Amino acid sequence: MTLLRAWLAGIPAYLWSGWGAVASLCLLLAAWEGASAVYGALVLPDPGTVFATLAGLVDSGAAWPELAVTARRAATGLLLAIAAGSTLGMLAGISLTASMMSRPLVTVLLGTPPIAWLVLAMLWFGASDGTPVFTVFIACFPVIFVGALQGTRTLDGQLKEMATVFRLPVRMKLFDLYLPHVVSYLFPAWITALGTSWKVVVMAELLSSADGVGAALAVSRSHLDTAATLAWIAAVVVTLLAVEYLLLEPVKRELEGWRRQEREGSAA
Amino acid sequence: MTRALAIRGLDHAYALRSVLEGIDLDLPAGRTVALVGPSGCGKTTLLHLCAGLLTVQNGTLANGFLRPAVMFQQPRLLPWKTTRDNIALGLKALGVPAGERRARAEAMARSVGLDELALGQFPNALSGGMQSRAALARALALGPDLLLMDEPFSALDIGLKAQLHRLLLDHQAEHGLAVLMITHDLMEAVRLADTILVMAADPGRIVFRAELPVPARRRSEAEVYRSTAELLRQPAVCASFGLDLPAEAGNNGNGDGAAVVPLFSPESACAASGAPSCVSSAAAPSPASAACPSGPACATDAGKAPRKKGFSC
Numbered sequence: 231m232t233l234l235r236a237w238l239a240g241i242p243a244y245l246w247s248g249w250g251a252v253a254s255l256c257l258l259l260a261a262w263e264g265a266s267a268v269y270g271a272l273v274l275p276d277p278g279t280v281f282a283t284l285a286g287l288v289d290s291g292a293a294w295p296e297l298a299v300t301a302r303r304a305a306t307g308l309l310l311a312i313a314a315g316s317t318l319g320m321l322a323g324i325s326l327t328a329s330m331m332s333r334p335l336v337t338v339l340l341g342t343p344p345i346a347w348l349v350l351a352m353l354w355f356g357a358s359d360g361t362p363v364f365t366v367f368i369a370c371f372p373v374i375f376v377g378a379l380q381g382t383r384t385l386d387g388q389l390k391e392m393a394t395v396f397r398l399p400v401r402m403k404l405f406d407l408y409l410p411h412v413v414s415y416l417f418p419a420w421i422t423a424l425g426t427s428w429k430v431v432v433m434a435e436l437l438s439s440a441d442g443v444g445a446a447l448a449v450s451r452s453h454l455d456t457a458a459t460l461a462w463i464a465a466v467v468v469t470l471l472a473v474e475y476l477l478l479e480p481v482k483r484e485l486e487g488w489r490r491q492e493r494e495g496s497a498a
Numbered sequence: 499m500t501r502a503l504a505i506r507g508l509d510h511a512y513a514l515r516s517v518l519e520g521i522d523l524d525l526p527a528g529r530t531v532a533l534v535g536p537s538g539c540g541k542t543t544l545l546h547l548c549a550g551l552l553t554v555q556n557g558t559l560a561n562g563f564l565r566p567a568v569m570f571q572q573p574r575l576l577p578w579k580t581t582r583d584n585i586a587l588g589l590k591a592l593g594v595p596a597g598e599r600r601a602r603a604e605a606m607a608r609s610v611g612l613d614e615l616a617l618g619q620f621p622n623a624l625s626g627g628m629q630s631r632a633a634l635a636r637a638l639a640l641g642p643d644l645l646l647m648d649e650p651f652s653a654l655d656i657g658l659k660a661q662l663h664r665l666l667l668d669h670q671a672e673h674g675l676a677v678l679m680i681t682h683d684l685m686e687a688v689r690l691a692d693t694i695l696v697m698a699a700d701p702g703r704i705v706f707r708a709e710l711p712v713p714a715r716r717r718s719e720a721e722v723y724r725s726t727a728e729l730l731r732q733p734a735v736c737a738s739f740g741l742d743l744p745a746e747a748g749n750n751g752n753g754d755g756a757a758v759v760p761l762f763s764p765e766s767a768c769a770a771s772g773a774p775s776c777v778s779s780a781a782a783p784s785p786a787s788a789a790c791p792s793g794p795a796c797a798t799d800a801g802k803a804p805r806k807k808g809f810s811c
Binding site for chain 2: 391395402406
């Protein structure tokens with residue numbers, strides 16, 4: 231509840247701090263407009279046309295169902311990866327043997343391109359939801375796993391001794407000792423995974439599904455409709471930015487309040 | 499089981515390196531034992547054994563105290579908890595309800611001199627001295643009957659050290675807890691302890707035992723200086739710290755550092771070792787010079803004494 235209140239109260243100041251980001255985005259739009267003037271509308275439609283197409287998609291009601299389907303797949307895969315990656319990563323971090331054994335496995339997972347997993351998933355799951363969900367899961371899992379592993383391993387041994395001496399029960403060790411420390415490693419990993427999930431799900435849909443944003447992209451590509459393609463891309467990017475900067479970033483700030491005070495304390 | 503800590507013939511080794519050998523130690527309820535010795539003589543290992551952080555390999559360690567608490571060399575506060583929650587940590591582990599542990603933590607914080615502002619801050623915003631107070635408050639909030647301390651005041655300035663000493667002695671007088679403390683500050687040991695055990699390294703063993711009959715709260719500054727000076731005249735103590743034996747005391751012992759001298763009391767030792775030096779050490783503004791009239795190495799170490807006196811008065 232406090233979290234929600236702090237989140238709401240922090241929005242105006244937070245949005246105000248976003249002017250710098252807005253300015254740099256405007257520069258990007260200007261460059262886009264310039265490139266479009268040089269190369270012509272077929273290669274690169276100007277931003278105005280693209281956003282008009284996007285508005286048309288939204289108005290006609292065509293955009294929401296596709297976005298919803300894609301979001302559902304991405305969210306399912308991401309949540310599975312967060313649950314499995316965080317839990318297994320922390321468990322592996324507690325044991326030195328487990329962390330040594332899991333390192334190379336994670337490197338293998340990280341090194342395998344998502345497109346390879348996608349091909350396997352298409353063989354295993356066919357055209358069902360399983361294909362994009364599995365691809366998202368397998369692309370996000372190692373990132374989160376490594377975050378949880380690192381977080382658990384880097385917990386100060388002196389604090390662990392302190393916890394033993396003060397006879398902290400297991401529950402308290404988890405919630406008062408490990409989690410607050412691990413969260414500062416987990417949260418950036420979750421945000422990275424969110425970006426990955428959103429990109430991978432579109433790729434998976436493009437190649438394997440009949441609905442969702444990826445499928446819509448495939449259709450607009452086959453019609454050589456560059457404006458619609460860019461409109462879908464804009465929709466994907468805007469959604470991701472909105473989720474990351476309006477939801478996750480404020481939560482992260484709130485969770486890491488003690489770090490902020492630390493910085494202010496050291497500055498004072 | 500009586501409320502006491504009894505250690506008999508305790509050995510400890512890390513792999514093949516023996517760090518503790520044949521440690522005997524008794525700590526009854528309400529008493530203070532100080533372990534003094536050079537770095538690396540196994541003091542911390544011994545304390546960790548008492549705290550249950552290490553497993554006893556050889557010998558017996560019977561800890562009859564019910565509520566031990568530890569104060570480490572570093573404050574070891576949780577950086578993501580406010581000072582208040584840090585102090586209440588041990589109480590939370592005991593299952594004390596939130597309201598009560600908050601009240602008890604705040605009361606304990608006030609008694610160690612932490613104000614309301616500090617209670618709401620995170621440890622990183624506190625000064626080193628305030629962090630140490632919070633760590634002391636966290637240990638004392640448990641209402642321990644045994645307090646284990648590992649050089650807890652070594653990083654503090656002299657004024658702060660004196661404040662926390664007084665606080666600890668007051669708390670001890672009120673609640674009668676037993677204290678086992680590690681220090682390499684002989685004067686701190688003389689100020690707080692009832693029994694001083696001097697350890698020597700390679701392997702860690704107790705080479706000297708001194709009893710201080712006057713209760714710590716009634717010890718005058720002059721007595722503290724005199725007793726510290728007396729301790730530094732003991733061959734075993736000087737050998738343990740690698741100091742040259744003062745020439746005056748050289749004929750008293752062989753200086754091989756192996757002798758355990760039982761029941762050293764400053765008064766009797768003072769009388770035995772010749773009145774002039776004792777009288778001068780009690781009266782002179784710089785007692786350390788009386789203890790080490792000619793040994794240069796000894797004088798550099800004891801040279802801390804006059805500085806301290808100037809501040810703690």
